[in-house]
Amino acid sequence: MDEFNKGPENSEGNNKIRNPIINKVTRRTRSITDKDGFYVILFICICIVTTTAVWVSKNNFDKANNLQSLDYLQFAEGYYDDIENLEEEEESKDVTLIEIDEKESEETKSEETDKELTQDTEDKGAETPEEQKTKVTSAQSNSASEELVVTTMGQPTVGNLSMDYADSTLVYSKTLDQWTTHYGIDIKANEGAAVKVVLDGVIKSIERDTDYGILITVDHGNGLETKYGCLSTDAMVTVGQEVKKGDAISGIGKGAGIELADGPHLHFEVIKDGKNVNPKNYLPKFK
Template sequence: MDKKFSNKAINFLKKEGFYVILFICLCIVATVALLTAKNNKDQSAQLQKSNAIEQKQAKQTAKTDKNPSSTYDNALQVKKNSRTSANAEQKTSKEVANSMSTSFQKPVEGIIARGFSEDPVYWNSTGTYRPNLGYDIQTDLGKPVFAAMDGKVEEVNTATQDGVEIIIDHQNGLKTVYSNLDPNVKVNKGQMVKKGSVIGIVGKSTLRSAYEKYGNHLHFAVLKGKEFVDPGKYIKY
């Protein structure tokens, strides 16, 4: 009986085998198509969800740009204020520098007879060579002498080789020295003076340059710290 059943099965496969295989292939194709369609549907749904999220974020960004936060405004204000402050400081520093370079008034009306020199120069009065650490300003006897800038009278010396001498501390690192004055000075030690105020008159009290060819003069010097510097940095004749 088994042999007979087997023969029938073999005969069936021989006759209908093609259709069986075709049916199996169709089932496989259908299964693959179904799976592919499902996968495409899932991807489409994911893409739509992603697009929706991007659109929502774009709307939020546009709203933020239209209405900036107070923090952003504050940051801009701080940045603007910082720039304004820096510009103001630069302007102030520049104004101070300009003021320092042009703030001296001429101590006396006249002309420069002997300029500043750190190298030794010849002096007729003593027949020697020595530096001239200031200006010798040729002028008339009795000419008024002015404070070059606001300050405090530090010393009034009446017995120096350069004659009667007044030293004014301008309290900014600079001091001015006025020598060869008449003994009848107009200020006292410790007195506060204003720029342009009369502190004395040109005299003949110097020993060191009494016999120079240029005659009557005011010796004017500038101290920066403890060093004499060229007065030409602060006044122009």
């Protein structure tokens, strides 16, 4: 029993003996752990620094490559621009030379033409001052003659305008019941009223026309003629007869041919150099 009771005391003594050993081991373990932690932290820092340095170096290298590529592209663009400018300058020079050659060629041709004309004039003989004066006088005479015709032509009969001149437009024809051209004017007048010559002239023709019935043409010279249609008689004048302005050559008929439905009237035309013209440009104004 005594030995049994001493057991706990011996156990406490053993614990006291063991505690210093355990404490020593613990201190050593902590010391080792503290040293290992330091090295681990140091290793991690070295890794971070190394990684950062590598990344920075790579980034700088990429930037340098990009700058070199950009410089190369700019250099290439400038090079090709210079080539294009040189080509344009060469083309401009070529065009200028071509224009100069063409201009010189035209001037040469013009000089040759002038020489040929001068030679022809010398061969044929130049016009004398008298010949030139005659031409000018003739032109002035023709112009004055036309102006005189316009201002001195008389009315072919007394009446009112019933159908106008129409070469580029159309007028309505009662007889044909359609729109048509009309190369003269119609003057509505009383049946049997006198039809007179508007200018001095010669009776050129007397005919029975299918369109305008009895038709008399008077030649006034200088390419001017007048025609009188839808007349009542052809017995008052003869072909070749000279007539004076205001002479009666026939009377107003009832209408004929393509103007039969228009009633009594005079169909009057003016022909200049073979072409119909508007008679109102030659006649006095209608009231």
